[in-house]
Amino acid sequence: MNNNEACAAYFKGNPAYRRCFSEFEKKWNSYGRAKGIITLKHTSEEERRAIGGILGKTFYEDAIRFPFTEFEKGLQSTKFAPVNFEEVLEAYFGRKMITTQKMRMEEERIRAELFETVEGCLAEGAGPDSIVVSWLREMYSKKKYGYQTVIREYGRDRERTEKLLKTVGRALVLLEDIRETQEEYPLAVFSAEISGNPHYFDQGTTAGQLLVHGVCYAARTDYPENAHQWRELLLSNGIVPDNISSIVHIYGLRLQIGGDWHPAYDAFCRRQEPCAVTMENLQELTAVQPTGDRVYIVENEMVFSYLLKHLEQKNVTLLCTSGQLRSAAVKLIPFLLDSGAEIYYSGDIDPDGIRIADRLWRKYGDRIRVWRMARRDYERSLSEEVIGNISMKKLETVENPILRETAEEVRKKKKAGYQENILTDLVEDMDGK
Template identity: 55%
Template sequence: MNSNRECAEYFRNQKVYDRCFQELWKKWRSYGRVAGKITLKETSEQERRAITGIIGKVFYERKIQFSFAEFEAGLQRTRFAPVDMKQVLEEYFGKKLQTSQTEQKEKEKQKNDFLLTILDDFKKKTGENSVAAKWLETVIARKKYGNQVIIKEYRKDPQQAEHLVKNAGNALLKLEELKDMETDSPLAVFAADVSGNPHYFDRGSPGGMLLIHGICYLKNADSPENAHSWRKLLQSVRIIPDNVSSLVHAYGLHLMTKDGLHPAYEAFCERKEPYVITMENMRGILGTQAEEKVYIVENEMVFTYLLSHLCDQSATVLCTSGQPRSVALLLISMILKGKAEIYYSGDIDPDGIRIADKLWKKFGDGIHIWRMSPQDYEKSCSMEKIGDSGISKLENISHRQLKLTAEAVKIKRLAGYQENILQELLRDIKGEA
């Protein structure tokens, strides 16, 4: 029998050496040779005696340490000598032993070969200068525009990763067709057409993330930071995302079309009733008409209370239901272009303050922060405590008044809610002192 194999078989049958050989394997992977020190903690008396029998050193403590070279020299004094340590380890574990660096290089080569094979396929089927081929060339060369998404999925399942890359490339080719046809396509329809699955390019899915990276390549753009910029990026290539879930509640806001005021929303305005506007409804809307002051609140219950107490008084009031979505941001832009002033009020807690601050940063002084001063905070305070993670959100607030309010919240660490200042909000809208 081969001495290396015989040696490995002997030690494999002596379980007391198992931890020692595990560490020997790790050291060879790190150094690629007999090098380094082996440390075994909480050893048993049997383990210590076994190691002593090989290297000739007596151990008394439960934690023992010896060099790889000492162990290898000990083996060369046994009946198995001469032995090759690398081959002994390979026989012991039943697999090829490579250094971590060599293994990493092989994995990198396999990954590049994987991408180059798909690239070659794209070039053969769609031409060397097709958008799919050029995108994948950039992914490979610059490690950008989806490289991390591809590698993550490749590690999970190479075959599924191949489908993912091909679907993303085919999607970019399809986008070129849409551009030439000058037509829009709903995201679900587009996804089904490319992959057979209407949810394949949903936001946050591997396909959705890779599609966005591909579009960023087309547009030479940065990755979208939020849902609104994600929506805008898709729309820039004539893909229409879900336009129903992005909505805002409104009262007294007139919507303009090329043919004049929108008749359906005019009916609500004439009846002095609130209504819902989605992104789908905004197709064909060119602008808005509003009262000189437009009031925006964050909370649906607050919105309902204010409308029920306006007593048919003329007013324009919107409700964002928390974080303003795309339709709300679009309407705010149109309202400001119409020269109306906007007064925004939200809950006086970390999330509410951040939302207000972001709106002001985006739209400037056309947005007036309304009823969110330190004095309003005192009136709106609840008994709900704010934890450390919430308090940390109050850093880097830019608006001057909101900065002061944020400092007050940091001290008191209690959330303030619009429901506690309903009368003040109502008096402001009514213009009462």
């Protein structure tokens, strides 16, 4: 046993030094050396006598204070001298003495390794410049975008946290593909496809929170403050939180549910009133029957209301998708086609509206006709709303011949065309049938 070990054994065998060495440990962790003032309150006579013996002092008060350096210096006058006080502490506590700063640096190094490992894994599949990789980099560098959630989980289980980040990363990659196709996924289906657990990304789960952080990063938007904002955020990214959130408004359309014509929708048809239909209502849809041989689909709720008001008592079928086609509308369209009716679709003449119409055409061909979205309609619907360069890029992949020609004109004028500006044309088309 060397001097340091013998010294440590002596102090460890004497309970009078226990509190004193606990304070030594704190100071050494902070400074990495003997520094600072040691303060002990409510000391016993044994503690004061033991510590005073090393320092060469006599303490009379219950509270004692002394410089750490004086205790270290006093040890060099004992039978254990010479001693290395760091090694004495290590032998006393049975571990290496590491300063708080070094501990933090080591922890940070391990955390960095975690993020680098996940980043490397996701970069292989999504590419080094992908949104998901950028999200991880900025999460770590700026300590934002879900960082605190990750660190909280990291403190519980490093391996599980690594798996969590990789799973959420794969989900964000799939979301990019979904945004490109602009089709909808039920949240449960999306969760099951990514993780095998349909509730993995539910609101309130750790994975669900991280997914929302990633989505907000990609969209450069704030984290949702409530359930409504959370639902709207997911819907805007093609994820349907539940079957109730996916809605299509219909007028003049009978629905056959489970093999029987549903009396509620028959009643709406008889009364010539519109109604809202959710994906939940359409779960057991078996057939539809339009009023007449044409079905008109519009994108905008206000346009839908205007057309109904000006076509009162007319035998027409009209649907409103409220922007991007939600799963309820997607489910209805094949049944509308099977009914034999001609389908006409009209949306705003801007990059988003043109892409929706073009996607429908690519999926169903000329079975769905582009309605009032030609170049001459664009001229009549023109507004003063300027289209940004990022949105303009959406027009580069348009395939439908009519829409491609319109898109070319939109690129020249860089302004949006809105259905509200051609309402009379839409009414005349429907009234003339």
